[in-house]
Amino acid sequence: MAETKTILRALAGETLPTPPIWMMRQAGRYLPEYRAARAEAGDFLSLCYNPELAAEVTLQPIRRYGFDAAILFADILLLPQALGADLWFVTGEGPRLSTVTTQADFDKLGRGEMIHDTLNPIYETIRILRRELPQETTLIGFAGAPWTVATYMIAGRGTPDQGPAHALKAENRALFDALMERLTEGTIDYLSAQIEAGAEVVKIFDSWAGSLNGEDFRRYALEPAKQITQELKRRHPGIPVIAFPRQAGGGYIGFHEATGADCVAVDDSVSPEWVAKHVQPGGCVQGNLASKHMVTGGQALVDETRRVVEALSNGPHIFNLGHGITPDADPENVKLMVETVRGA
Ligand code: CP3
Numbered sequence: 001m002a003e004t005k006t007i008l009r010a011l012a013g014e015t016l017p018t019p020p021i022w023m024m025r026q027a028g029r030y031l032p033e034y035r036a037a038r039a040e041a042g043d044f045l046s047l048c049y050n051p052e053l054a055a056e057v058t059l060q061p062i063r064r065y066g067f068d069a070a071i072l073f074a075d076i077l078l079l080p081q082a083l084g085a086d087l088w089f090v091t092g093e094g095p096r097l098s099t100v101t102t103q104a105d106f107d108k109l110g111r112g113e114m115i116h117d118t119l120n121p122i123y124e125t126i127r128i129l130r131r132e133l134p135q136e137t138t139l140i141g142f143a144g145a146p147w148t149v150a151t152y153m154i155a156g157r158g159t160p161d162q163g164p165a166h167a168l169k170a171e172n173r174a175l176f177d178a179l180m181e182r183l184t185e186g187t188i189d190y191l192s193a194q195i196e197a198g199a200e201v202v203k204i205f206d207s208w209a210g211s212l213n214g215e216d217f218r219r220y221a222l223e224p225a226k227q228i229t230q231e232l233k234r235r236h237p238g239i240p241v242i243a244f245p246r247q248a249g250g251g252y253i254g255f256h257e258a259t260g261a262d263c264v265a266v267d268d269s270v271s272p273e274w275v276a277k278h279v280q281p282g283g284c285v286q287g288n289l290a291s292k293h294m295v296t297g298g299q300a301l302v303d304e305t306r307r308v309v310e311a312l313s314n315g316p317h318i319f320n321l322g323h324g325i326t327p328d329a330d331p332e333n334v335k336l337m338v339e340t341v342r343g344a
Contacts, residue, residue: 007069007138010284010316011201011240011262019309019317020068021341022140023334025324026061027073030294030331033060044089048074051124058129062137064331065338069138069201069318070129072194074122076144076205079190080153082118083109083182099156101168103175106182115186116193123197130198140242141199143191145206146183146224153179162211169216184224188231195236203242203265204228210247210269221245226259233260242286246323256282268322272311284316289337291321294329301333305340 003009006020027034037057041047048054058073077095081087086098100106116123129139143149147165155164169176191202209221222245229241244265245251252275255264263284266275272288279285289308293301309319319341325334 005068005136005138005200007140007201007318008240010318011242013262013284013316015314015316018342019312019319021319021338022067022069022071023061023325024071024291024321026065026067026071027057028325029327030325030329030334031060031064032331033057033064044075045087048078049121051121051128054121054125055128055132058125059132062133065334067137067338069140070133071140071203072122072126072129072142072199074125074142076142076149077152078119078122079115079143079183079186080149082115082190083111083186085109085153094158095152097152097156100153100179101164106175106178109182111182111185112189115189119190119193123193126194126197126199138200139198140201140203141191141194142203142205143187143194145204145209145221145228145243145245146180146187147212147220148206148208149183149187150176150179151208153183162208166211169220180220180224184227187224187228191228191232192235195232195239201240201242202232203244204261206243206245209245209251210249217248217251221248221251222255222258225255225261229260244286252279254282255279263316263318265320266322272308276311276314280312280315280317284318285312286318286320288320288322291323291325291329294321294325294333294337297330297333297336301336302340305337309341 010020034057037053038047041050041053054073058070062070077087088096090096151162151165154168204225206221212221225243240262242263242265243259243261246267247269263286265286266288268288268290275285289305
């Protein structure tokens, strides 16, 4: 039977008359119904580990906007937690973790199969979603890329320049490489279990890929994405992979071919015209409207949305923002963006 899900058609390389659309962080604090569910759960991590409520918030933006894809509600920092790191969120500030900076810290981490003990509720969320999603909606699973996850594990928090991770890489390369390897293996096992539970596509978020230069970019952004993609495709033939090496700039060029990813997601530090010329020839691209338009709205939102659609209309494209929607966004602006994409 011919594939009817538009996201899967775009990922297979088809150029569609209207690009399918979803939005990073589409379940989030800009939605009043999300804030209510989070209050009911108590806190963010309790929401992630409550399959019924996590499925509910995943469905909220689908009901409101009819997006073509749902993204599993979870977080990239659940994997380090499942490997044994302590994890908590400070309201208004962000994540905190126990740090990994010495061999002794590293030796305390677990590996392999043990991650599923913690992550089982996430797989249950996926099973619920496959029953409850509309049949035309694709379910996307995800994980953080090893480098991005390592930056949080090494620093114990988010950092503006990923300084502590760069420092460990410079000062104790063997330990840094061991952590990267452990995270690569864990990511493969985690995404593999998501696929077995029903995820139809997986996305690898490398939010801090832009701070890796030259040989470091090849070794710590491109190479892990390739290893994860190739092993997932060996275990689960036909499962599409979206890679998001955010702010890679020139590093986006050739990323499809070098990793085997079916789609490369691009942020808004590059123009859609540049992406059409340099990245889309490699395969499907996803992006890249600046998320500030979800706050500011108006004619600029309409014009820029049309510009992204038009620039990327000659090849496979999934419409998205260049990064996650922010809590101060207006839900009406999201509606306007969806109508503009579908009506353009
Ligand atoms: O896209 C989605 O809707 C799916 C769910 C999802 C979340 N986080 C939910 C979330 C996804 C895909 C992520 C990815 C994620 N998490 C990344 C990579 C993507 C990116 O944005 O760069 C990173 C770096 C994280 C780690 C993380 N989680 C941080 C730094 C924070 C705090 C930042 C903030 O805005 O408060 C989170 C919390 C988080 N993850 C929230 C959500 C909806 C907000 C938590 C809340 O409700 O208070």
